[in-house]
Amino acid sequence: MTEKELNLKTAALEKISHLDYFNIAISVDCVIFGYENKELKVLLIKSDLEEFSGLYSLLGDLVRPDEDLESASYRVLAERTGLEDVYLEQVHTFGSIARHPSGRVITTAYYSLIDITHHKLQLNHNDLHWHAVNDIKKLAFDHKLILNTCLKRLRDQIMENPVAFNLLQDKFSLRELQEVYEAILDTKLDRRNFRKKIALKDWLQDLNEMETNLSHRPGKLYALKQQFKITGAGTMAE
Amino acid sequence: MTEKELNLKTAALEKISHLDYFNIAISVDCVIFGYENKELKVLLIKSDLEEFSGLYSLLGDLVRPDEDLESASYRVLAERTGLEDVYLEQVHTFGSIARHPSGRVITTAYYSLIDITHHKLQLNHNDLHWHAVNDIKKLAFDHKLILNTCLKRLRDQIMENPVAFNLLQDKFSLRELQEVYEAILDTKLDRRNFRKKIALKDWLQDLNEMETNLSHRPGKLYALKQQFKITGAGTMAE
DNA sequence: ACATAATATGTACTTACGACACATTAATTT
DNA sequence: AAATTAATGTGTCGTAAGTACATATTATGT
Structure with a gap:
């Protein structure tokens, strides 16, 4: 030097x-x-x-x-x-x-x-x-x-990016997902409209499985599509 | 040394x-x-x-x-x-x-x-x-x-909050405003759609004045409504 | 078989968005 | 004075999305 x-x-x-x-x-x-x-x-x-x-x-x-x-x-x-x-x-x-x-x-x-x-x-x-x-x-x-x-x-x-899914286990029903959204937003949502909106995002993969151990009609299980997992980590590259 | x-x-x-x-x-x-x-x-x-x-x-x-x-x-x-x-x-x-x-x-x-x-x-x-x-x-x-x-x-x-106005003088025409948006977004915008969108926001006050010193038809002048001025400063109170 | 408690789904209305064309106006030129 | 110029100002139609709302369906438990 x-x-x-x-x-x-x-x-x-x-x-x-x-x-x-x-x-x-x-x-x-x-x-x-x-x-x-x-x-x-x-x-x-x-x-x-x-x-x-x-x-x-x-x-x-x-x-x-x-x-x-x-x-x-x-x-x-x-x-x-x-x-x-x-x-x-x-x-x-x-x-x-x-x-x-x-x-x-x-x-x-x-x-x-x-x-x-x-x-x-x-x-x-x-x-x-x-x-x-x-x-x-x-x-x-x-x-x-x-x-x-x-x-x-x-x-x-949460409505822009598929981040709420990180709060749930890999497999979840649409009801569970809606409940997560309701908890985050602290509000009630209409089930039909919520499903339409989520369907539109095309975030979910239908697993062709059903919920089990319920005392009522079980719902279908979904997973977040692989391509969307762990969104955000490293998003802001430095 | x-x-x-x-x-x-x-x-x-x-x-x-x-x-x-x-x-x-x-x-x-x-x-x-x-x-x-x-x-x-x-x-x-x-x-x-x-x-x-x-x-x-x-x-x-x-x-x-x-x-x-x-x-x-x-x-x-x-x-x-x-x-x-x-x-x-x-x-x-x-x-x-x-x-x-x-x-x-x-x-x-x-x-x-x-x-x-x-x-x-x-x-x-x-x-x-x-x-x-x-x-x-x-x-x-x-x-x-x-x-x-x-x-x-x-x-x-800029489409959510009336911030772009800070780049302009107090009085401006819709053309000038559109040009600001186009410069920020680096894209061309449709004049009619742009005006509709801005009108919907209800940010502007019609000043009942016209542009001057132009070699063509002058546009009306507008100002940002008082209630929206200097948005953002102190928004995040600490 | 029936009751239960949930899932699954569709329609009508309204609102926003995008593409698109024509009449109008002030200033300038002829 | 008339014509030209270069812009402003505005409306419609088709499409997509948002909201409000009701009925049929299905596993399970009794």
Whole structure:
């Protein structure tokens, strides 16, 4: 390296390493949605901060210097749920000065949709719990705002992209699918119109199987067509 | 300073910047769109980094410890264009490890729409220039990706929300408005269908004035209804 | 066999979208 | 004054999608 190159590099490093600018930390927070008992749920953890004792917060962590933002959120997700191949989408970055009581922390929010039946194991030991989204009144930090923002994004997405399916098991009936949509949108839908709309999207594969173990007429089972699975992961290539 | 000293200093700075979580810097980058000569333009500055000599980059700056993210982007905008009350929307945060050659810098991208005729003064002294979006092949850093992402967002927005109007002066004809839409979408639109669609939105106020100084039949002038002005600023309350 | 509790499906109405053509107007030229 | 120019302003028809709404069908359990 020539002296000139070194000088340039040094100047550049000095510019960004000016002490003040490194007093900002960056984190990711994951809004992990699940679905159970006809309710949309979100995975929360008891806050470990004094200021927020008794409150729950989203799952997050500081971003490590050697991992990119998306990797950090996948890591948080994997650490907490054990799941690897999941739908994950960046939503918004929250950077108010006073949003974290211990210092300046800017956080990037991701939302994720997982099949709640596939991770039952991991979460017992921690203070992790599923909470019905509709029951959540108050969260630590600005996490209620983050949750609302992600929920809005989710609601905007589900009719555009086949993402809601990530909340369900591989095989599902149209009734189950409709119930998922109703839970996400927090509204009742007309069955005939819902089916027409879904049929139009051409997302589903008819499995030629029926539901079992019901005390009434079983419905046909469907699966999301292979080409649409795990949408969103890696969508925003960097 | 000898080369040895420089090497030591560089090494020290590099070491520091990998020590802990506060060694990630955060910046904002603004994609400032304007409209002129029936073309969508974006405000760029000559990159000051050796690695990108000859290339242009977006307008950005490090976020100060005492300002929130949105303030930082408004500050960048005001510093560069002198404009204060502008449409500004957060789009995405880019956090690849190697996206900045001098160190770890995570950046949050905002896009902004301004009336190009209202800021002609400020930008001469710097290396600031308006570039036709369609002509841009390569930018410094990952700024081409950021530009593309913001352009996509802009395109998604304009039929939903009355944001394109921020590119025009207060009074405009439907032809001018259509040309703005055509520039943004990079496509031709049918005049009758476009007008129907806009009429349906009920965004416009008929000013009962006509264009002047044309060598042909003048069109009526319209303004965006007051209630829709400066949409987006502060939309995402924190 | 019957009752149950759900699935599966179609029609009529309305609204939005896309393609498309002609009359009108102000300014300019002859 | 008349004709030309170059644009504005507007309507229809066919198609696709959205919404409201009711009846026949089918496994199961009794």
